[in-house]
Amino acid sequence: MAKRNDAPGDRISEAEHAVMEVLWENSPMSASDVCDRVCAQRDWSMPTVKTLLSRLVSKGALGTEPLGRKFLYHPLIERSDYVGTESRRLVDRLFGGRAAPLFAQLAENEALSDKDLDEIEALLREMRR
């Protein structure tokens, strides 16, 4: 197996991730639209969002499609891929690649709601089949 990186380029930083989130939620979007959403959460200015968009494009995480003279941005990598890669990174780094200790950790920190427990149980049962 080769690199597990979907984007040919580098890693997506945390700030960049916030931008990705809004584009994953609502796909082809212009820079100003992205700014509207993102700047509502983080307190960023337009130039900041522009920079992040550019970096994501050069990292191969976003693609652009010209609409008139404007650009529409859309993700080139799947959210599930990103999330999967990041999750695995954490599990590898902190738990020697084993998921059970992670689960135990979350349990200990009371980070598991009843709903979580139910859903996990359901998933478990499903996987057993």
Place this chain on the structure above:
Amino acid sequence: MAKRNDAPGDRISEAEHAVMEVLWENSPMSASDVCDRVCAQRDWSMPTVKTLLSRLVSKGALGTEPLGRKFLYHPLIERSDYVGTESRRLVDRLFGGRAAPLFAQLAENEALSDKDLDEIEALLREMRR
């Protein structure tokens, strides 16, 4: 509530984390001993390890205790705290704070061994009580 950071200072970077790992495994240790262990895994040189140790000390993650003219380093923060904080960060950032989607993600990526499943099931049963 204030800051969720255990160490009064800043975050522990990934390289720093590697140093913390060896000290969590074997607590009061001199810089050269740390270097021996760490440099076996990552390909670092002594100065690099020294730098990381210093940074960890100034971040409040490590304490030093003079032994002769040498220093012995030991963790000031618990591994479980660090691991817990990091896990929660990831869950918050990627899964809206819910653990079940993380679990689903790992399941989908086949990141769960049979052993993991067994252990998680056991934990689940235990928590239900």
Place this chain on the structure above:
DNA sequence: CCATTCCGACTACGCATGTAAACCTTTTAT
């Protein structure tokens, strides 16, 4: 005692990141 060695502290440096201003071109409104 003097040279070598060991060690911690300080300095260095390039790259990523967070954050943003300046600039240039094109469109739009007056």
Place this chain on the structure above:
DNA sequence: ATAAAAGGTTTACATGCGTAGTCGGAATGG
């Protein structure tokens, strides 16, 4: 048509991080 607005590109800059060299003092060996 001309000024203003909109949008993408370039440049900027401080901080953090990965990685490492140098310095100065203490210990040790001869």
